Amino acid sequence: MPPAPPSAGEPAPARRERILHVFRAPVGGLFRHVLDVARLQVEAGHAVGIFCDSSTGGVRAEAVLGALAPRLALGLHRVPMRRNPHPLDVAALARLRRTIDRTAPTVLHGHGSKGGLFARLVPGPAGADTIRAYTPHGGSFNYRPGTALHRLYMTAEALLTRRTDVFLFESAYIAGRYRDSVGDTDRLIRIVQNGIDAAEFAPITPAAEPYDLVYIGELREAKGITVLFDAIARIRHGLGRRLSLLVVGSGPDEAVLRARAQSLGLADVIRFEPPQPIRDALCRGTVMVVPSFAESLPYVVLEAAAAAQPLVATRAGGIPEIFGPAAGVLVPPRDVESLAQAVLRKLDQDPEERRNEAAGLSAFIRTRFSMQRMAEGVIAGYRAARESRGARLGRGTLSGSSARPR
Template sequence: MVATLAPGLAPPRPLPEAQTVDLPDPCRSGESLRILHVFRAPVGGLFRHVVDLTRIQAAAGHRVGIVCDSNTGGERAEKALAELAPHLALGVKRLPMRRNPHPSDVAALMGVRERVRETGATVLHGHGAKGGVYARLCPVSGPIRAYTPHGGSYNYRPGTALHRLYMGIERGLARTTDVFLFESEFVAARHRTYAGGRERLARIVHNGIAESEFEPVGTVAAAFDLVYVGELREAKGLPILLRALSRLRKEGRPLSLLMVGSGPDTESLTALAGELGVRDAIAFEPPQPIRPVLGRGRVMVVPSLAESLPYVVLEAAAACQPLVATNVGGIPEIFGAFSGCLVPPRDVDALGGAIARILDEPAETRDGRAKALSDSVRTRFSMSRMGADVLCGYAAAL
C-alpha cells in the first residue's frame, strides 16, 4: 500500500531524560550562567541539538532561554517548546526570521538585543547560519558569543559564487566570535580553509545521543527493503537513490522503499519516481519519530550530497540499523573504522552496488557489523559528553 505524501515538518522526538553533567574543574565557571540559544527554525537536527543542550545545561544549574523563528515548526514546534518549558528559566522568545538575508533581519536583531537585556544573558549561543549572525552581531555588551555551525553555508560547493560570499561573511563574523563549537571536524576544516582569518578559540563538540537510543529496534515482519528518513530535497541525494532503485529493479530485484519526511522538492521527486517507473515501489509518509520507522526497513539509506554531522545517522547507527551512506561531511567521523564501506556521492552505480551487497550478505554478517558500529558510536558520541564539552567551551571563553 502506498501512503499519501503529506506536507509538514518533523515532529519533536521524545525528550531524553534530563542528565546531570559532572564537569571537570577547568570547565566550571564558578557561577550559574544565563544562556540564550539563538537559532531560526525549531525543526530537525539543529533543534534537537538545542533541546538536548537546554536540558543538560538546566540540570547543571544554569538558567537557559531560547530565541527562534515564529513562522516555522507549526504545532509540532509549539508542542516541543511547551514540553521544554520547565527547563527554560529564561523563557522562549519567537520572532519572525527569514531563511535568507532580508531587510527584516534588522528588526530580528533588535529583538535579540532586547531579549539579552531582559534576561541579563551572560552567554549568547548562535546555532546555524542565521542564528550565528544574530548572536554575533547583536549590538549589546556583556555576553560571550558562541557559535555552532550546523552545515548550512559551509556545505556550498567550494568555488561557487554563493560559497565565496558566505565564507566572506563567516570570515568577518569570526572577529566577533568568542568561541566556535564545531559539531564536526569536517566543518572545522572547512572554516579554517575557506573562512580563515586569525585563529579563534575553537572546540570540536560532536553531537551526542542518549543511552536509551542504543536499544536495538529490530525489524518488523513484512518490512520494506530500504528506508529513508529526512528532508525531501535534492541536496539529500534522493534523485540518486531513486535512480539506483530503478536500476536494481530492472536487474530483477523487486525492492521496496519507505521514504519518511517532507521538503521543498516533494513534487519533483514524486514526478521523478513516476518517470523512472518506481512510484509503485515507494511508500511516502509524513515526518514521524525515527525509531519506529527504522524497524520498518531492512536497510537505511543516507544518499546525501552534503552533511555536517547528521543526527539521523547517529540515531540509526546507535539502534543497530544496517546502513548504506555516502562519504560526505562528518559521516566518516561517525563511521570511524567502518568508513571504508561508505560510498561516493552522486554515483548511482556505487550506491546501487552497496545496497545490493548489504542485502545479499548473510543476516548475521550484516547485523554483526551494525552492532559493532553501534558499540563504536556509544563510546564517542554520548549526550553527556556533548553537554560537558559545550560548557567547557563557554568556560574557556569566559
C-alpha cells in the same frame, strides 16, 4: 547566609551561566542538538533561553518547545525568520536586541548560519561580559567551494569571526572547511561532537513485512534522494529486481521528489510518509540509506547506528567520523552506480553477518558519542572562551581582531 568561600586548594564553584540559544528553524538535527544541550544545561543549574523562528516546525515544534518553556529561565522567544537574507531580519534583530536587554545573557550561542549571524551581529547587554559562541551545523560551510554563494558566505564568516569568542564545531569536517575557506584565527576553536542518550542503544524490533530500504530526513536536494531513486530505478530496469523504499520526512522538494518517482516508474514501490519518531520508521526498513551530498555530523546516522540498524551511507561531511574504523564501506556522493552496488551488497549479505556489522558500529558509537560529554564540552567551551578572551585582551589584542582569510 551566603555560602562560605572555598578553602585554599579547593576548586572554585562552577560558574552558573545565563545562556540564550539563537537559531532559525526548529526542525531536524540542529533542533535536536539545541534541545538536548538546553535541557542538560538547565539540569546543571544554568539559566537558559531560546530564540527561534515562529513560522517553521509545525505542531511538533510547538509541542516540544511548549513542554520545555516552563524550564527556560530566560524564556522562549519566537519571531518570523527566513532562511535567506530578508527584510524581516531587521525586525527579528530588533526583537532579539530587546530580548537580550531584558534577559542579560552571559552567553549568546548561535546555531546554524542564520542563528550564528544574529547572535554575533546583535549588540550585547551594556557593560556585560557576554561570550558569543557559534555552532555552524554545516550551514554556509556546505556550499560548494568556488561558487558565488560560497564566496559570499565565506566573506561574511570571516567578518563575523571578529565577533566570535568560540567556535563549537560539531565535526572535524566542518572545522576543516572553516580553516580551508576562511583561514587562521586567534579565536578559540573546539570540536564538540553530537551525542546521544544511552536509551537510544536499545535494539529495535523489525516490522513483520519491512520495506527493503528506508530513508529518514529532510526532503531537499542536498540530501541526495534523487540519486537513491536513480539507483533503485537502475536496479529495477537493469536487473529486473523490485526494491521497495519508505521515505519519511518533509521539506521543500517533496513535490519534485514525488514527480521524480513517478517519471522513473517507481511510484508503486516508493511510499512517502510525514516525519515520525525515528525508531518507529527504522523498524520498517531492512536497510537505511543516507545518500547525502553534504552533512556535518548527522543525528539520523548516529541514532540509526546506535540502534544497530544496517546502513548504507555516503562519504559526506562528518559521516566518516561516525563510522570510524568502518568508514571504508561508505560510498562516494552523487554516484548512482556505487550506491546501487552498496544497496544490493547490504541487502544480499548474510543476515547474521549484517547484524554483526551493525552491532559493531553500535558499540563504536557508544564509546565516542555521549550526550553528557557533548553538554559538558559546550560549557567547557564557554569557560575556555572567557579565559582566552581575557588572555587575548591582556596581550593587547583588539577585541575586533579578525580571521586572516587565505
